[in-house]
Each structure stands twice: as C-alpha cells, then as structure tokens.
Amino acid sequence: MIPTFTDPAANRLWKDYFARVNRLLTHSGADRKELLTDLEAHVADSLIANAQGTEMERLQSALARLGQPEEYLRPLLADDLIDRGTRTYAPLTIIHGLFHAVLAGSRRATIACGFSLGYLCLAIFVAIAVLKPVWRDHVGVFQGENGTIRAGIFSLSGSDHDMLGWWTTPIALLLAALVYVGLTKSLRALRHQP
Template sequence: MIPPFTDTGARRRWGDYFSEVGDLPSRAGADAAELPDDLQAHVADSMAASPGGSELERLDAALSRLGRPIDYLRPLLADELIERGTRSYSPVTIARGISYAVMAGSRRAAIALIFGIGYLSLAIFTGMAVLKPLWGEHVGVFRNADGTISAGIVARSDGARELLGWWSILIALLLATLLYVILTKGLRALRHRR
C-alpha cells in the first residue's frame, strides 16, 4: 500500500527503503512475502498520524522510528529460519538461521557461536564415520607411542595403536545423531522460551 506521493523525493525514499526490506527476506530464503506489505501499511499509518510537515519529513520521521531494515529484520529472519530448521531438522536452514543470529547482535552471536561449534563437532563425527573405510589409518582413536591419545582425523605417528577399530564408525555415527538431536531440540527450546 504505497501512499499517493506528490513529492518525488518522498517517493524515491520510500522505494529505496522498501527495496532493502524486500531484499533481506529473499536473501535469507525466508517465507516472508507478507512482511513488506505489513511494513508499508505500518509506515503509511505512521505518516498519516504525524502532525504537519511535508511528505518527506513525515516519511523520514516514520522510517527513523522504525529503524534500518537490517537491524530489525535479521533477528526476525534468524528466529524464523531456526524455527523452520528445528521443525524439519534441516541442517542448511539451521545454519542460515545461525548465521543471521550471529549478525544480529552480541547475545545472539554468543548463543549462535555455541550452537555453531556443536554443529561443527557433529560434522567432524560424521566425517570420521565416512572417512574411516577410506582412510582408516588416520581416522579413529589412537594411543601414541608416548602414551598420549589422539582422536578424530589425525596424522598418525609411528608406533600408534588404534584402540577402537571399526567400532569408531558406529560410535561416531551414534555421537553425531545424538548431538544433532540435542542441538536441534535445544535450539527449538531456546526459540520457544523467548
């Protein structure tokens, strides 16, 4: 709902602002088709309620009260993507939601970083399970000659002895599955707590 502007500066300012609003949900892959319409209605109502001034002044006042689209849309998009990802258990959607949460602010960034590290660990366990049959001498849990233990995808030293053998595939898959369910349910619980 674009107001019938007579001021070309106000029309241009409106177009610039809402092109930025329209870009963010589409870049995130979010289902936010109604968002620009809702925001346009809100800004138009805010302009109509403003006393006096030119169209451009009333539009600038309404937009400054609303703020920059990137500042208020990133948290909304992060929440939407994380919620959608935790419902579908889609790692790609969760990763996009976490990336938007990181860009949204410090508290969100800290939470997203914790979950990001968890999902990275999950990827490492999955990688171990996949790579064990292909590169077995470097994947697993090893006791080195000096008594230290190395686990994961490692550069195996001389005299290292593998401790788990092929069991490392099953253990890595179980840990990856368990970690994925815990992290996804944790994200869902965190989302519903707000």
C-alpha cells in the same frame, strides 16, 4: 499500499528501503508478504499523519522512526528460522537462523555461538565417518607410544596404533546423530522457554 511519490528521490528511497526488507524476509515463513505489507502500510500511514515538510523529509522521518530493517528484522528472522528448523530438523534452516541470531547481538549471539560450536562438532564427526574409508591410516582414534589418545584426522607417526579400526565410521555416525538430535531438541526447548 505504496504511496505515489512526485519526488523521484523519495520514490527511490522507498524502493531501496523495502528492497532491503524484502531481501531479509526471503527465507522467512509464509507470512512474509503480510509482514512486508504491514511495514509498507505503517510507513504510508506515518507519511499521511506528518503533513509538514517535503515528501523526502517526511519519508526520511518515517523510516528513521521505524529504524534499519536489519536491526528489527534479524531477531524476528532468527526466531522464525530456528523454530522452523527445530520442528523439521532441517540443518540449513537452523544454521541460517543461528546466523541471524548472531547478527542480532547480545544474549542471542552468545547462545547462537554455543549451538554453532555444537553443530561444528557434529560436522567433524560426519567428516571423520566419511574420510575413514578414504584416508584410513590418518582418521580415527589413535594411541601414541607415550599413551596419549587422540581422535580425529591426523598426520601420524609410524608407532601410533588405531584403537577402533573400521568401527570409527559407525561410531562417528552414531555420535553425529546423537549430537544432532540432542542439539536440536535443546534448541527447541530453549526457544519455548519464557
């Protein structure tokens, strides 16, 4: 229920505020329209309840009590996206949820940063697997002449020895799959804790 405003500035403020809400809810689940309608109804009810002041003052007061959409919607979005992503194993949905969790702040940000680092490791394993056939002399697990072992993508000296050879690709893909499933199951388990 969108109220009819006589003040064009109040109408513009309403549209701008709910455009921000709608933009944040773009990637949320099926209840997006329901949540948007509930928020609009809440603000409209607040306008009706407060009969003192101009339309603009009443609308500003109602929106101030509700708060900035980013502050109260990001935690909801993070929860929804991470929950959907862990059920479907959809990496982009999980990444988007972690992004909102980081922006939501505090404990969520710490947990999201930890899982983001885990998913970054996963991306590195995939990069190693993909790049090994293309750049085989610089990708893999290498042992230097002083005995140090390095894994990844390197500019090598002539004395470095590739320890795994072509086994680097299947091992990196296996590690990527294990890390992905482990992280996603951990994230799902963490989401269902009280």
